[in-house]
Amino acid sequence: MEQLVVQSIARQAKGAQLLAMLLEEEHRLLRAGTPQAVAGVELMVQELVRQLAAERALVRRLLEPMGVQRVSELMAQMEDGPRAKCAQWLQALEEGEQKSARQSMINMDLAEALLQQTRGLLARIQRDVLPRESHVYTARGMWQRRAPEAALVHGRL
Amino acid sequence: MVGITSLFEIGKRSLLASQSAIQVTGNNISNANTEGYSRQRVRLEDGLYISTVPGQIGSGVQAAEVLRDFDEFIELQYLGKSSEYLRWDTLSARLQDVEGAFNEANTEGMNTALARFFADWQQLATRPDDSNVRTALLADAQNLQIFLTGADSRLEQMRAQADAALEDDVETINGLLRDIARLNVAILGAEVPGSINANGLRDERAALVRTLAEKMDIVYLDNGGGNVTITTKAGQTLVSRGEYFELKVEGPQAIADVAAFDGSIQFSGQSDHEYLVQVVTGGALGTAQFRVSVDGGRTWLADASGNDTFSAQAYANRITLPDGKLDVWFTAGTQNLQAGDIFEIVPHKGVYWYENSSSKMNITPRIFPSGQEDASRITGGSVAGICAFRDFYVGRYSEKLDALVKTVVWEVNQLHSQGTGLDPLTGWTATNAVRNTGVALGGADSGLIYGEKLTAGNLSLSVYTDSGSLVRTVGLDLDSGTTGQQNFDPAVHTLEDVRAAFDAVDGISATIVDGRLRLAADSGFTFAFGADATGLLAALGINTFFDGSRAKDLRVNETVSAEPDLIASGHVNGAGERNVGDNATALAMAALQHKKVAFTTTFEGTVQQTVQDNYASLVALIGADVSNASFNQDYHKTLADDLARRQDEVAGVNLDEEMTNLIKFQHAYAAAAKLITTSDAMIQTLLGIKN
Numbered sequence: 001m002e003q004l005v006v007q008s009i010a011r012q013a014k015g016a017q018l019l020a021m022l023l024e025e026e027h028r029l030l031r032a033g034t035p036q037a038v039a040g041v042e043l044m045v046q047e048l049v050r051q052l053a054a055e056r057a058l059v060r061r062l063l064e065p066m067g068v069q070r071v072s073e074l075m076a077q078m079e080d081g082p083r084a085k086c087a088q089w090l091q092a093l094e095e096g097e098q099k100s101a102r103q104s105m106i107n108m109d110l111a112e113a114l115l116q117q118t119r120g121l122l123a124r125i126q127r128d129v130l131p132r133e134s135h136v137y138t139a140r141g142m143w144q145r146r147a148p149e150a151a152l153v154h155g156r157l
Numbered sequence: 158m159v160g161i162t163s164l165f166e167i168g169k170r171s172l173l174a175s176q177s178a179i180q181v182t183g184n185n186i187s188n189a190n191t192e193g194y195s196r197q198r199v200r201l202e203d204g205l206y207i208s209t210v211p212g213q214i215g216s217g218v219q220a221a222e223v224l225r226d227f228d229e230f231i232e233l234q235y236l237g238k239s240s241e242y243l244r245w246d247t248l249s250a251r252l253q254d255v256e257g258a259f260n261e262a263n264t265e266g267m268n269t270a271l272a273r274f275f276a277d278w279q280q281l282a283t284r285p286d287d288s289n290v291r292t293a294l295l296a297d298a299q300n301l302q303i304f305l306t307g308a309d310s311r312l313e314q315m316r317a318q319a320d321a322a323l324e325d326d327v328e329t330i331n332g333l334l335r336d337i338a339r340l341n342v343a344i345l346g347a348e349v350p351g352s353i354n355a356n357g358l359r360d361e362r363a364a365l366v367r368t369l370a371e372k373m374d375i376v377y378l379d380n381g382g383g384n385v386t387i388t389t390k391a392g393q394t395l396v397s398r399g400e401y402f403e404l405k406v407e408g409p410q411a412i413a414d415v416a417a418f419d420g421s422i423q424f425s426g427q428s429d430h431e432y433l434v435q436v437v438t439g440g441a442l443g444t445a446q447f448r449v450s451v452d453g454g455r456t457w458l459a460d461a462s463g464n465d466t467f468s469a470q471a472y473a474n475r476i477t478l479p480d481g482k483l484d485v486w487f488t489a490g491t492q493n494l495q496a497g498d499i500f501e502i503v504p505h506k507g508v509y510w511y512e513n514s515s516s517k518m519n520i521t522p523r524i525f526p527s528g529q530e531d532a533s534r535i536t537g538g539s540v541a542g543i544c545a546f547r548d549f550y551v552g553r554y555s556e557k558l559d560a561l562v563k564t565v566v567w568e569v570n571q572l573h574s575q576g577t578g579l580d581p582l583t584g585w586t587a588t589n590a591v592r593n594t595g596v597a598l599g600g601a602d603s604g605l606i607y608g609e610k611l612t613a614g615n616l617s618l619s620v621y622t623d624s625g626s627l628v629r630t631v632g633l634d635l636d637s638g639t640t641g642q643q644n645f646d647p648a649v650h651t652l653e654d655v656r657a658a659f660d661a662v663d664g665i666s667a668t669i670v671d672g673r674l675r676l677a678a679d680s681g682f683t684f685a686f687g688a689d690a691t692g693l694l695a696a697l698g699i700n701t702f703f704d705g706s707r708a709k710d711l712r713v714n715e716t717v718s719a720e721p722d723l724i725a726s727g728h729v730n731g732a733g734e735r736n737v738g739d740n741a742t743a744l745a746m747a748a749l750q751h752k753k754v755a756f757t758t759t760f761e762g763t764v765q766q767t768v769q770d771n772y773a774s775l776v777a778l779i780g781a782d783v784s785n786a787s788f789n790q791d792y793h794k795t796l797a798d799d800l801a802r803r804q805d806e807v808a809g810v811n812l813d814e815e816m817t818n819l820i821k822f823q824h825a826y827a828a829a830a831k832l833i834t835t836s837d838a839m840i841q842t843l844l845g846i847k848n
Contacts, residue, residue: 031795033802106788113796117234121803124230 005062005074006082009089012055016096019048023103030110038111161843164836167204167217171829174201177220178822185810186819193364195808196226197356225356228807232363233377235800236370240537242793243371247542249786251315252550256783258311259554259776267308270301271769275750281726282743286579291721298702298713305562309708312555319547320506324406326372326540327508333369334401337362337387342399344383355383369395374537391533393510393520404520405509412519415498420490422500423472428482429552430759431523432502437466439495442487445469447494449478449485451759452525458759460601461609467601469494474593474602480759481606481706505548508535524549526760550782553760557775559707560756565768566711567607568754569746570701574686574694576725576742577735581621581683582676588698588714589706590672591652598655598696599647604672606706607696611647614690619733620664621683630687630733633658645691655693674699687729700725 026041059071068074071090075083178199188194200223204216277294284290340362347355366387369375375395378386387396395402411422420442422434430451438446446466448457459465460479467476467485475486483504487494507521522544523531535541592604599611619630635650635658636643645655656674659667664682668675674697678684686700694700698714702724705711717723727739753765766774 033799110792110795113792114799117796117799121231
């Protein structure tokens with residue numbers, strides 16, 4: 001049982017490192033302005049996060065029958081060799097998580113900024129296509145009062 | 158008139174229009190790789206219509222004008238982002254150089270040097286009479302000094318490089334402004350609205366504006382008809398139609414905004430801040446009072462006693478500002494200073510905007526100590542990056558390094574000055590000079606470096622015979638005319654008073670040479686210092702281990718380094734005795750390694766840290782700044798690239814599209830030719846009827 005916990009932590013550590021790598025790749029793609037590719041990586045990130053969450057749940061289930069709540073409590077009961085190994089994986093997991101957290105914040109800021117920029121440009125396009133006057137001719141040449149709302153596919157183009 | 162002959166005219170026009178379109182397409186194709194070229198296209202319009210039966214008949218096509226595909230809105234967004242990007246890019250690159258100078262190896266070296274210095278004092282405590290230990294201590298102290306002065310000189314080099322880069326940038330900016338103004342005139346002259354567009358000139362101007370935005374933040378206003386105005390974000394006009402306003406890099410100076418005062422403010426010293434001097438009480442020199450701010454008047458500098466107003470003095474009694482970096486004085490005029498008079502002191506190279514030959518404005522980018530940016534100055538482009546690097550970033554590192562040195566020197570000297578070495582002293586010349594020997598030592602006009610550290614109290618000294626027998630132990634009496642011992646008060650007593658007090662001690666003669674106190678034992682006597690509650694000895698530089706107060710002038714005291722036996726390892730006890738093997742001072746010095754002491758900077762205030770922790774916090778600050786600048790550079794580059802891509806989508810030449818256009822216009826040309834041959838056939842048919 002103890003070995004299963006350590007194995008799960010090892011998988012989580014490797015997963016967290018992979019997560020950091022994927023987020024770095026996502027960052028590179030965001031900088032290159034390739035949203036389609038970003039979406040692909042994002043799907044992989046989500047799947048990896050789901051798997052990491054599943055591993056966490058597994059560790060919790062494994063700890064319960066051993067009468068402990070936290071891995072640190074289990075480590076206190078371990079022999080020196082396995083405990084050192086477990087500590088090593090935990091440290092790698094912590095580093096991977098920290099790196100992923102930092103990178104995901106950077107990616108989020110960047111994606112948010114690009115969104116705002118695009119939104120600004122779109123708002124400007126919308127302003128341009130909106131008639132200055134709310135009274136307009138319809139496609140049939142009839143005078144019509146319209147609400148000044150953006151209507152990209154509504155016949156006035 | 159509608160008829161067969163008009164078909165020739167329609168065909169001819171069509172041929173010409175297609176020719177123009179093919180020419181423009183060809184020009185696009187050949188400029189596909191030209192930097193700054195915007196795609197062009199011909200605007201075709203139908204010709205006049207002639208009313209006839211069965212109705213209006215057109216007269217063909219005409220090539221109305223050659224248009225340039227360019228999105229001004231995206232360009233404006235791009236210019237803003239590009240300024241931001243270049244600002245952070247410049248800053249990031251330069252900060253990485255600083256990080257290189259303070260790299261991990263250096264950190265290790267500095268930490269090791271500090272640790273060795275304190276370990277040597279521990280060793281000295283174990284073997285106070287071992288000359289090898291004393292020699293090792295001196296060597297390690299010099300090593301520590303080399304690290305600190307080396308770091309400071311690297312920062313100084315970076316400042317000089319930033320100054321040179323600033324001058325280069327401003328020179329480039331002036332060239333750009335001149336060329337943009339010239340192009341404005343050329344475009345205005347060449348364009349005829351609706352028919353002739355100076356597309357090439359507009360491309361050229363757009364490229365120059367992009368380069369300008371990389372140098373500084375700008376506002377680009379298109380007034381129509383090719384006439385553009387460019388201003389800084391703060392509102393200073395740089396280009397208006399054919400006029401341009403130059404920027405200049407000028408050296409340290411003070412700018413006055415006064416009601417009547419016709420004298421001047423003067424300063425000496427070097428600082429990365431800009432100082433706002435405001436007169437709070439008017440009057441003649443000596444009466445008028447002023448206060449000083451480094452954040453544009455939000456807060457006011459105060460000395461150690463909390464006093465934030467200073468007397469406006471002439472050169473002889475000039476004031477050292479509380480941050481210790483500048484001396485300020487006034488020259489008298491025929492009119493007095495008045496409350497509300499303001500002076501701006503810029504003690505480094507700055508950027509000035511000249512509205513005309515006599516009116517200028519300081520637009521040097523500025524970040525206040527709080528980190529807030531001055532929005533009335535340049536805030537973007539490489540110029541902002543360079544100035545932020547020089548004044549805010551390197552300025553802070555320099556200040557932190559100086560604060561570290563100042564504290565180390567003070568703490569070490571405080572302990573050392575109250576200790577005694579293997580031999581008592583026969584004389585000592587103070588290392589710190591006083592500017593005016595007739596003013597209170599604690600005042601800002603005394604010019605004493607550590608004047609603000611002085612406290613009221615007393616110090617004791619013991620006089621011995623040549624053979625080491627105690628003659629007397631006395632406290633310093635600042636007024637021998639009054640009964641009892643009069644203590645030292647930094648707000649009252651001058652260097653002259655201190656000299657007289659020392660001179661009054663039997664066995665000791667005191668003189669002042671070039672503002673420095675010189676003590677000499679009379680023939681047959683020696684002396685040593687006991688406890689000093691005033692800080693006078695350390696402040697004046699008597700019986701001290703280090704000289705200087707900043708990283709650039711730090712060194713081990715020459716007297717001590719020439720005579721290692723004078724390194725104070727022991728102390729004089731309450732009975733005035735110097736005991737062999739006493740290690741009290743050496744132990745206190747070793748304990749300093751783990752003692753939290755005060756470090757004061759204008760941006761952090763006063764913090765209590767150990768010396769090593771303080772140095773580590775400097776390295777951490779640099780690391781955090783590099784990381785932050787790198788993130789911002791990355792962030793703004795992504796946004797600028799995104800906008801550049803969008804502009805390329807509009808203005809860039811797509812060869813596939815141009816080839817398609819070429820075929821399209823070729824077919825149009827062929828069809829027009831066919832129209833002419835068909836018309837010709839029709840006429841031939843008509844002419845054939847006769848035959």
